[in-house]
Every structure is written in C-alpha cells, then in structure tokens.
Amino acid sequence: MMNDKLHDEAKEIRAETAADAPELQEHDRVAELEKQLEEANAKALYAAAEVQNVRRRLEGEKVQAAAYANTGFARDMLSVKDNLDRALSHVPDGAREDERFRNFLEGIEATARELDAIFARNGITRVEAKGQALDPNKHQAMIEVPHAEAEPGTIVEEMQAGYMLKDRLLRPALVGVAKA
Incomplete structure (x- = not known):
C-alpha cells in the first residue's frame, strides 16, 4: 500500500514535470538543430570554396599544359x-x-x-x-x-x-x- 502511494506520488510529480518539460525540451531541441544547421552551412560553404579553388587550379594547369605542350x-x-x-x-x-x-x-x-x-x-x-x-x-x-x-x-x-x-x-x- 505504501508502495502504491509512493508510486502514485511519483506519477503525479512526473506528470507535473512533463507538463513544463516539453517547452524546455523543444527549446533545447531547436537550439541543437540550429547549431547543426550552422555547422552544415559552414561545411557546405567550405566545400563550395574548395571546389572553386580546384576548378581554378585545373583551369590554370590546362592553360599551362596547352601553352607548353610542344x-x-x-x-x-x-x-x-x-x-x-x-x-x-x-x-x-x-x-x-x-x-x-x-x-x-x-x-x-x-x-x-x-x-x-x-x-x-x-x-x-x-x-x-x-x-x-x-x-x-x-x-x-x-x-x-x-x-x-x-x-x-x-x-x-x-x-x-x-x-x-x-x-x-x-x-x-x-x-x-x-x-x-
């Protein structure tokens, strides 16, 4: 009986906490997702810049190869x-x-x-x-x-x-x- 009463009180505390928790959990989740989005954007920009650098370098090498092929x-x-x-x-x-x-x-x-x-x-x-x-x-x-x-x-x-x-x-x- 005592066990049941403690169990019921724990359920009530959990229910009260859970009512407040979704806002906190959702806020933390949004912040985490924004952080991941920023990291993904930074990586995408870095990759795009790297691709552009490789393209420029290859164009330069192509021009050099053509100019000095003979x-x-x-x-x-x-x-x-x-x-x-x-x-x-x-x-x-x-x-x-x-x-x-x-x-x-x-x-x-x-x-x-x-x-x-x-x-x-x-x-x-x-x-x-x-x-x-x-x-x-x-x-x-x-x-x-x-x-x-x-x-x-x-x-x-x-x-x-x-x-x-x-x-x-x-x-x-x-x-x-x-x-x-």
Missing part, C-alpha cells in the same frame, strides 16, 4: 636549327660565286629562315648572350676567357645558342665569360 618537340627542333646554322657558317666565301653552289646555299638559307619563322610563331626566341652579363637562369658558363676590354662576368663568346619557349628556358646558352 616543349619536347621544340627542344628536338633546336638540333635541326644548330645543324643548319653550322652548315651555313662553314660555307667558304667563294662558294656563293659558283653557280653550282648558289642555289644549294639559297635553299639551306630559305630552310633556316622558315625554321626561324616557325619558332617565332610558336613563341621560341633566342637567348641574348654575347655582351650580356652572365645570367645563370639563361646562360651556362663553359669557360673563362681572359679579356682586356670586357668586364669580368660578361659573356664574350657563345658556343651554342640558348632558347626560350615563351617565358620558360628550353636550353641555356653555352658561353665563355670574361675574367680579369
């Missing part, structure tokens, strides 16, 4: 240019007067001009060397040459031309540098 081919063509220049530099003075060689030499010169035009259209430029200060980003010093007129560190001899593809170095110029 780098390997351009490097290979430099040896052709070197060989044409070497052939033209070894032509004796009297060969141009000889009718048999004149057409041949004009053909080699026309080929060299066409290659220069192709290089220009594709953004391939020769690195300035002779008379310039040594720039380790564009020149590779092969020898030091005693020189009375040039300042030490100035390029006085070019052994092999260097080339740039737009703003990237394809091949450094191999040079001789003046020493004191």
Whole structure:
C-alpha cells in the first residue's frame, strides 16, 4: 500500500514535470538543430570554396599544359636549327660565286629562315648572350676567357645558342665569360 502511494506520488510529480518539460525540451531541441544547421552551412560553404579553388587550379594547369605542350618537340627542333646554322657558317666565301653552289646555299638559307619563322610563331626566341652579363637562369658558363676590354662576368663568346619557349628556358646558352 505504501508502495502504491509512493508510486502514485511519483506519477503525479512526473506528470507535473512533463507538463513544463516539453517547452524546455523543444527549446533545447531547436537550439541543437540550429547549431547543426550552422555547422552544415559552414561545411557546405567550405566545400563550395574548395571546389572553386580546384576548378581554378585545373583551369590554370590546362592553360599551362596547352601553352607548353610542344616543349619536347621544340627542344628536338633546336638540333635541326644548330645543324643548319653550322652548315651555313662553314660555307667558304667563294662558294656563293659558283653557280653550282648558289642555289644549294639559297635553299639551306630559305630552310633556316622558315625554321626561324616557325619558332617565332610558336613563341621560341633566342637567348641574348654575347655582351650580356652572365645570367645563370639563361646562360651556362663553359669557360673563362681572359679579356682586356670586357668586364669580368660578361659573356664574350657563345658556343651554342640558348632558347626560350615563351617565358620558360628550353636550353641555356653555352658561353665563355670574361675574367680579369
């Protein structure tokens, strides 16, 4: 009996508390849901920003890849240019007067001009060397040459031309540098 009475009193207390509790529980529940919503919004904004950053980076890489896709081919063509220049530099003075060689030499010169035009259209430029200060980003010093007129560190001899593809170095110029 006593147990029943205590049990009934506990039921009444629970009922009274439960009447007040839904408001408190609902308020706590709403606050919790708002907090979760804020966190979800922050995560969504972060994810959207990350996606945008990845998209921009990929676009930049795509542009770079397209701009420099022909780098390997351009490097290979430099040896052709070197060989044409070497052939033209070894032509004796009297060969141009000889009718048999004149057409041949004009053909080699026309080929060299066409290659220069192709290089220009594709953004391939020769690195300035002779008379310039040594720039380790564009020149590779092969020898030091005693020189009375040039300042030490100035390029006085070019052994092999260097080339740039737009703003990237394809091949450094191999040079001789003046020493004191």
